Amino acid sequence: CSDxxxxxxxxxxxxxxxxxxxxxxxxxxxxxxxxxxxxxxNTTLRELHLDHNRLTSDCAIAIxxxxxxxxxxxxxxxxxxxxxSLGDRGGAAIASMxxxxxxxxxxxxxxxxxxxxTAQMLGESLQHNVTLLELGIDQNPDLPQEEKGQILYLVRAxxxxxxxxxxxxxxxxxxxxxxxLWPRVLARLELDLMYFFLHEAPSITAMAITT
Numbered sequence: 001c002s003d004x005x006x007x008x009x010x011x012x013x014x015x016x017x018x019x020x021x022x023x024x025x026x027x028x029x030x031x032x033x034x035x036x037x038x039x040x041x042n043t044t045l046r047e048l049h050l051d052h053n054r055l056t057s058d059c060a061i062a063i064x065x066x067x068x069x070x071x072x073x074x075x076x077x078x079x080x081x082x083x084x085s086l087g088d089r090g091g092a093a094i095a096s097m098x099x100x101x102x103x104x105x106x107x108x109x110x111x112x113x114x115x116x117x118t119a120q121m122l123g124e125s126l127q128h129n130v131t132l133l134e135l136g137i138d139q140n141p142d143l144p145q146e147e148k149g150q151i152l153y154l155v156r157a158x159x160x161x162x163x164x165x166x167x168x169x170x171x172x173x174x175x176x177x178x179x180x181l182w183p184r185v186l187a188r189l190e191l192d193l194m195y196f197f198l199h200e201a202p203s204i205t206a207m208a209i210t211t
Contacts, residue, residue: 036062
């Protein structure tokens, strides 16, 4: 399927007032650049499924650019790109987009020929991004295992409430622990996550443990 054939659909994505979910998986798409560009203005789409196609780095770059330009207005929460051919260049573009995106909670990038550059960018972006809760990066043999572990660790920290801590740290007063943080952390009983929050805010952690 060529870019030209996707242009009408991209126009729907750009201007449709209520479209929230778009499934285009298993369609042998060779490119979806127009869809990526349409994301620069779309404010309604919540899920975009492009799994099991033939998409390359150009499509990933277009999606990343669209979402970056529209970072304050996009509502896209689920982006599925499993089993394509995004490559390390495309994966790095998507990873870099996460630095400014606060809407995506689920990102699937399994089986996409990702490598060290993508891992590096994911690690950098997740130092800033606290809203990504699910990340699929399996079946990428060139992805360094140590970096992969650290990336998934930060995603787990997000699920445990890192966004609550970040919001709390931005407030004028840090007198009390952020409401709802410790029940989330303690419920998982993961010692490494507890250590993460101890390291992030030792004074708040000590106060929470003793109260």
